[in-house]
Amino acid sequence: MIQAGATLAQLQQGLPLDPLENRILLCHVLQLPRVALITQSERALTSEEAGRLAGLVQRRLEGEPIAYIVGEREFFGLPFRVTPAVLIPRPDTELIVELALERLPAQARLLDMGTGSGAIAVAVAHTRPDAVVTALDLSADALEVAQANAAANGARVRFLRSDWYAALGGERFGLIASNPPYIASNDRHLGEGDLRFEPAGALTDHADGLSALRIIIDGAPAHLEPGGWLLLEHGYDQAGDVRALLAARGFTEVRSWRDLAGIERVSGGRAAEEPGAPPSEG
Structure with a gap:
């Protein structure tokens, strides 16, 4: 279970997804660049952030593509919005x-x-x-x-x-x-x-x-x-x-x-x- 107070370092190790998908969802929820997962590794989630992250993780566990969850996929070096x-x-x-x-x-x-x-x-x-x-x-x-x-x-x-x-x-x-x-x-x-x-x-x-x-x-x-x-x-x-x-x-x-x-x-x-x-x- 994802709880408020968990740090970025703990979540990168503890989320039940592929490590890359863990990082993508964390960056999406917190609106952080990838490097911030390292530089802000001791940052703790608020209750609101924990709830949002838990919802997105559950959607992924149910099989929904990560690109639809975050609404974006890179292609040919460019960001592309994607929807169902x-x-x-x-x-x-x-x-x-x-x-x-x-x-x-x-x-x-x-x-x-x-x-x-x-x-x-x-x-x-x-x-x-x-x-x-x-x-x-x-x-x-x-x-x-x-x-x-x-x-x-x-x-x-x-x-x-x-x-x-x-x-x-x-x-x-x-x-x-x-x-x-x-x-x-x-x-x-x-x-x-x-x-x-x-x-x-x-x-x-x-x-x-x-x-x-x-x-x-x-x-x-x-x-x-x-x-x-x-x-x-x-x-x-x-x-x-x-x-x-x-x-x-x-x-x-x-x-x-x-x-x-x-x-x-x-x-x-x-x-x-x-x-x-x-x-x-x-």
Whole structure:
């Protein structure tokens, strides 16, 4: 039990969570920087602070993700507000940002589809202020979170509410990036861990896990500049299927890239020089 009078040093040793999560919750409740847990180690909790901390620890013990409890997660070195309306940004997704930055020409237009918290769009716009970044999502609640993240990080992003390409008209982009729902509806992981608390519509396509990827790939040639890149994050076992879909739609230089765990996490290719050209042989 967490009681008033307990010191920061005692709590870091005595809370029933992972040490990192202990530190995160303590800093959140006390509004302290991480270093203060050392420099103020003998600081004692007030009754109000002890009550708040106990409530947050209990939420974590019941499985709620730490990012939702504190309302924030770092991504690409930037702080992102997160709520249950959006997926929690994960380190794996930093790969697609790195790939996009490497392939985005100067002053080019980038589209982030299904932006959620805005992680991809904001990270690119913050790193490359010359880029013209558009982000879309069907969820109005997600767009509200993404807009707040863009403002907080000084990133210039245009946000659109759209069911995939529906609101774009004939707009074209130098690069399209997306981390769409790709978990199959029957995947047991949807009922485990943090995924239980995240928005189902951002996790699963309620089908075979490839339906959103098919929609994006099928529509991309009409919205990419000739030779523009399409980059897609996907599941650990979907790289081969995604490469096949890209090749069948006429993309060239099709390949996959591995994340830090060695898993093929992102696949992509370049649009034909003439949009809508038939698939190349082989």
